Amino acid sequence: MGDVGADERPIPATLESTVAEEAEIAHRSRLAWRKEQLRVWDLLQLVTPWLLLTISTAIYFSQVLPASGERFWPEGASVLGLVAVSALWVLFGQTLPLRRRALRPVPAGIYFVGLLALCVALMTYSDVFLVFTVACFFQAYLLRPWPVGVLAVLATSVALNGSAMSVWVDPTPEVFAELLLIVAVQTAAIGVGILLTARSEPEERKREELVERLEAALHENAGLHAQLVAQARESGAHDERQRLAGEIHDTLAQGLAGIITQLQAAERSAGARGEKDEHVERALRLARSSLTEARRSVQALAPRELGRAHLPDALRTLTERWSQDQGISAQVEVTGTREPLSPAIEVSLFRVAQESLTNVAKHAEASRVGVTLSYTGPEVLLDVRDDGRGFARGGGAGFGLTSMRQRIRGVGGHIEVQSTPGEGTSVSARVPAISPGGARATEETDR
Numbered sequence: 001m002g003d004v005g006a007d008e009r010p011i012p013a014t015l016e017s018t019v020a021e022e023a024e025i026a027h028r029s030r031l032a033w034r035k036e037q038l039r040v041w042d043l044l045q046l047v048t049p050w051l052l053l054t055i056s057t058a059i060y061f062s063q064v065l066p067a068s069g070e071r072f073w074p075e076g077a078s079v080l081g082l083v084a085v086s087a088l089w090v091l092f093g094q095t096l097p098l099r100r101r102a103l104r105p106v107p108a109g110i111y112f113v114g115l116l117a118l119c120v121a122l123m124t125y126s127d128v129f130l131v132f133t134v135a136c137f138f139q140a141y142l143l144r145p146w147p148v149g150v151l152a153v154l155a156t157s158v159a160l161n162g163s164a165m166s167v168w169v170d171p172t173p174e175v176f177a178e179l180l181l182i183v184a185v186q187t188a189a190i191g192v193g194i195l196l197t198a199r200s201e202p203e204e205r206k207r208e209e210l211v212e213r214l215e216a217a218l219h220e221n222a223g224l225h226a227q228l229v230a231q232a233r234e235s236g237a238h239d240e241r242q243r244l245a246g247e248i249h250d251t252l253a254q255g256l257a258g259i260i261t262q263l264q265a266a267e268r269s270a271g272a273r274g275e276k277d278e279h280v281e282r283a284l285r286l287a288r289s290s291l292t293e294a295r296r297s298v299q300a301l302a303p304r305e306l307g308r309a310h311l312p313d314a315l316r317t318l319t320e321r322w323s324q325d326q327g328i329s330a331q332v333e334v335t336g337t338r339e340p341l342s343p344a345i346e347v348s349l350f351r352v353a354q355e356s357l358t359n360v361a362k363h364a365e366a367s368r369v370g371v372t373l374s375y376t377g378p379e380v381l382l383d384v385r386d387d388g389r390g391f392a393r394g395g396g397a398g399f400g401l402t403s404m405r406q407r408i409r410g411v412g413g414h415i416e417v418q419s420t421p422g423e424g425t426s427v428s429a430r431v432p433a434i435s436p437g438g439a440r441a442t443e444e445t446d447r
Helices: 015-068 072-099 105-123 127-133 135-140 146-164 173-272 278-301 311-326 343-364 399-410
Strands: 329-335 368-375 379-386 414-419 425-432
Touching (some): 015 072, 015 127, 015 135, 105 127, 105 146, 135 146, 135 173, 146 173, 311 329, 311 368, 343 379, 343 399, 343 425, 399 414
Parallel strands (some): 329 368
Antiparallel strands (some): 368 379, 414 425
8 A cells, every 4th residue: 555645745835936936035135224214204203393393392391481480370371372372273283184194285284384484483482392393394394295395394394494593583684585495495405305305205104005915816816826735735745545445445455355155154154053152243343343334444435425413423333332242331521512523523633533442451450441523613622531541641651542642633633631540530532523515515514
């Protein structure tokens, strides 16, 4: 016989897919860097007004107002009121719309005009609010189209530098000339940034959306590739199962059928002589049971879907026959809603129960055995418990237990063996409730 799963070797990656994967990683790194830049810029626009307003207000109330000798009322109260209005204006005009990505050109323009007016009003009380006025430069980047943003920079520069240079107090020609020069340079410098941002940011946003769509497509392609690999493996396993099913049917099952025929002849011969050979009867029953299991293995290996779950009935039959042969009380309990299971799952659980009962008969010296099959939805649990002599830790390393573990692990499950000397043994198998063909059918809960 060939090895089971010989056709299930993993498909090696091609050179082309490796190169494509490396190029994809490099491209994602560049796009991730650009996306991070956009995120930092958005955060800067969001935080700047709050930070500068907090700094200006703290300096004013901690240093400027006490140093001037003015009392809190009325100047301090007026400034505090303007600060509160400014905070509300920033919150509802900029922060919330930005976080919701709902800032539109007209509301953005109205917000900027109101913000600049509040800055000018605060600067009439103290020059320390020049710090807060700087936030208007950052807010100008939010205005569209870009000429409106440049105009906003111009207005901010005039208000900021005009207040700093006291142009409105002492309007001399020299001061005006200096103001115009500073405003022109400042507007040009910041306006270029607005122009470049207006041209590049939409492309970056579109590129970001394109990357997200590309990643979604790559994820979908990866899923399709994994599905193809799984189908290829399943096809190989399908062919191997068919081959093994044919060999078991042609060899083991035929041999057992021949044994049963010979035992039946021996039984008839003994009956003719008026004798009853209990050993022949037991051997005949065992051979018939083995033939049934051989045929069941053939059915499990064949790629045939089960119409309904036969595992509970098979466990009852197995346990009842075992109890009769061994003279040990045994009970079977099935809980949960029965569902059809994959033949591989059914056979694995059945073999675990069979091996566990065999071990009880050989080693446990038990008086009672309980077999519980539980359908819990996503999983199926099988427990075989006895009240025998048990064994110490490390004693459950025989071939039978190792075979059970390998069998359950092969269907994606897990098995635990718990035993204490003098307190019996418990074998618990947990497997996924994989249905034949992925369909689920429900039956009445076994009472």
